[in-house]
Structures are given as C-alpha cells and as structure tokens.
Amino acid sequence: DLFPLAVIGGGIGGGAAVLRAAQNMMRTVWIRGDRATARASRVKYVYNIDNMIGIHPDIVRGKVLELLQGEEHAAARAVVENAHLHIGTQDIVDNVVERVRGEFAGTVTEIEDKAVSARREGEVFVIETGAGATVKSRALLLSTGVMDEQPSIKMRTKAGKVIDDIRWIYPYANNETFLYCVICEGHLTREASTVVFGAGETAAQIGILFHERYGIPVAILTNGERFEAAEKTRALLGGYGIRAFESRVVEILDGDGEGPRGTSLRGFRLEDGTTVPARFAMIAMGLHRVYNDLARQLGAELDARDGPDEGKRHVLVEAATSETSVPGLFAVGDMTRRRGTSPSYKQIYTAQEYAVRAVNTIDLRQRRARREKAVPRNG
Ligand SMILES: Cc1cc2nc3c(=O)[nH]c(=O)nc-3n(C[C@H](O)[C@H](O)[C@H](O)COP(=O)(O)OP(=O)(O)OC[C@H]3O[C@@H](n4cnc5c(N)ncnc54)[C@H](O)[C@@H]3O)c2cc1C
Known part of the structure; x- marks a missing residue:
C-alpha cells in the first residue's frame, strides 16, 4: 500500500501536518511514536500554553458559564469558575487524534510505534517501525522534535x-x-x-x-x-x-x-x-539532542553551524516549503532550521505554519501531476 504521505512524529508539528492532510483529503499514514519517544520529547512536558492568542482557559470557561446561568446551575458554575482548564501540548495532539478519527475516518492510518529506519527506493520512501512493520509513501514529513540539556x-x-x-x-x-x-x-x-x-x-x-x-x-x-x-x-x-x-x-x-x-x-x-x-x-544549556536520525539516514543536509556533534544538528529546510535537501522529504518543528539568516522559532504556531506549508506543497505537487494526466502536454 503506497501512501501519498507519511508523517513521523506524534507531537505538534506531526499533529498539525496530519490535520492539514486530512482536511485536504490526502491519504496519510501517521507514525506517532511510542512511550519512549514521547517521554524523550517536548510535547510531553508543556502543561500550560500561555503565549498564544486563542489558546486560553478563559475562552472556554466564559462560554460554559454563559450556558450555566440561573440558580439551578450555581453549583456547576462554581466548579467551572475554579476549574484548572489550562491547555497543554498533549491536549492539542489528543484533540487532533480524536478529530481525524471522527471527522476523517479512513483518511488517516495511525501507527503507535517508533520509526526506526528510513530509506529511498527510487521515488518511494520506505520506513520500518520498531515492531517490524514496513510503510511506503511518496512524500515523507518528519517532526520528531528535540530534547533540552538539563542541569545535573x-x-x-x-x-x-x-x-x-x-x-x-x-x-x-x-x-x-x-x-x-x-x-x-x-x-x-x-x-x-x-x-x-x-x-x-x-x-x-x-x-x-x-x-x-x-x-x-x-x-x-x-x-x-x-x-x-x-x-x-x-x-x-x-x-x-x-x-x-x-x-x-x-x-x-x-x-x-x-x-x-x-x-x-x-x-x-x-x-x-x-x-x-x-x-x-x-x-539555557542548549540542546541535548535533535532527533534527526531518520533525516540523516536519508542523507538530508544538516546545519553545520550547530557544531561537530551530528546528533545536535538541525535539519536544514527551505523557508517556503519546509522541504529538506532530499526531494520529497519535508521536516518541520523544533528539529528544523530554515535556510538563511532569519531565526527559526521553536514554537507551537511556527511548527503549525510550517507543517501546513509542507503539506500544501505536497498537495499542490500531487494535484499538478493529476493535471498533467488530465491534459497531456502533447495531447
Ligand atoms: C517547557 C516548555 C514549554 C513550552 N511552552 C510553549 C508555549 O507555551 N507556546 C509555544 O508556542 N511553544 C511552547 N513550547 C515549544 C513547543 O513545545 C514546541 O515548539 C513544539 O512541541 C514542537 O513540536 P515538534 O513537533 O517539533 O516536537 P514535539 O511536539 O516534541 O513532538 C515530537 C514527537 O515526535 C515523536 N518521535 C520522536 N522520535 C520518533 C520516531 N523515531 N518515530 C516516531 N515518532 C517519534 C515523539 O514521540 C513526539 O510525539 C514549549 C516548550 C517547552 C520545553
């Protein structure tokens, strides 16, 4: 089974890419990682997103309180007023999972495992998972994240x-x-x-x-x-x-x-x-790891400015498309650095923007290929 798109990474960049792909009705396989990769990633540890407009507990609280007017709801109102409704990164990903299962059943195939290797066979990406499954796709998007150095x-x-x-x-x-x-x-x-x-x-x-x-x-x-x-x-x-x-x-x-x-x-x-x-x-001790193993296996160019340790180098991507130096291989989120000199923020909204850029680029290329079949150049 050859998927138009494989997404590796069950965090913010992966979730944003999968939702976009589903909304484009692009058949996608989502390799979300396992417990060990989750524990070693940032997505697991962001409990209270506090710097983004639109993601704030008081929006939902306000709407629920509006519904709970009247004496008969006084007790419920008190519960909602005092509830801890902060939104964390895992809440966002869980919501994407629920949405693609509910709204786009059949479009996204989920694999809750780690991708352990990736290679190219001609135009096709071949990915092996920890449990030994083989997945094939025309385009591949990585968002496997980073981990910070911690003080001992x-x-x-x-x-x-x-x-x-x-x-x-x-x-x-x-x-x-x-x-x-x-x-x-x-x-x-x-x-x-x-x-x-x-x-x-x-x-x-x-x-x-x-x-x-x-x-x-x-x-x-x-x-x-x-x-x-x-x-x-x-x-x-x-x-x-x-x-x-x-x-x-x-x-x-x-x-x-x-x-x-x-x-x-x-x-x-x-x-x-x-x-x-x-x-x-x-x-502020720098990064312990950039999870770039799969990108390295595929020969993607890394940012040498990060120093001699390859395990700490970001994957270089084009700013407009998030494509790496390997055609058809895209990378988004914290593991990437955009070519050029403008800084790449490691943020939820940047991961989302660049995931959308990547998926829409893949979508455009696939639609262009269809156009060529619909109206052959010499026909
Ligand atoms: C303490 C803290 C607070 C933060 N607060 C905010 C905030 O308030 N607002 C904000 O905008 N940003 C915040 N950030 C930044 C934000 O968390 C990251 O920018 C975002 O999570 C990056 O998304 P990502 O997809 O690159 O990586 P992650 O979200 O970390 O996801 C990586 C995913 O890849 C999976 N994975 C890894 N290896 C493999 C593999 N081989 N196979 C399959 N899956 C794999 C992991 O299991 C994980 O699911 C915060 C970061 C930290 C550390």
Missing part, C-alpha cells in the same frame, strides 16, 4: 547519600518554576528573581534580556563550568549587576509556598557555600 544537581538525599543527577529538577520543571522557553514562559519571571542555567553567550543574553525587559534581579549559574562570553557582554552584565556563579549547585532550596515540592522555589545553594536566591530558573 549534586544533591544529598535525606539518608546522606550524594546523587549527581538531573532527576532533582523534575518537580520544578513539572510545576513551571524551572523554565525552558523564553518566548513561552519568560513573562512568568516578570516580578521575581531568576537564575539562568548556562555557561555561554546564550545564557548571558537571556539574563540581560530578563533584566532589561522585566527589571528583575538575575544571576547566571554555570553549575561547575567556566563562564564564557564576549567582552562586550561581560561589560553589560557587570553594568546590570548580573553575576555568573561557577560553583556546582548542591541544593535546590524549595520555596515557602504551601504547594507540594517544585511548586515554589527559593533559590540554590552552591558547593562553595554561596546561596543564590531565585523564584525561577531558566534552563
């Missing part, structure tokens, strides 16, 4: 054992006191002291931006690494009173809020005895 904290357990691990940050990452995305979450820091985890120019620039934008006290924690930044940047940090601390973090000081661990933060204790107060920590 050398913390002591209650029993006195020192464990140097990233696990200590999970409660804070899950409760948005550790942040990962300046555009999405940066505004949360607007009234609170913040540290930036990172040792280079990017961390320094984020610290400067927070200080300039929100007027908050900022510090940089390199967590044991040497701080490296341009002379001009160092001068500006000095001017703003932003210090870079190079000692390892040995304790996360949980906040004095009433919620469970991770819901509030007080600061950090360093190995040299310093205490750095902070209500938020922004992680």
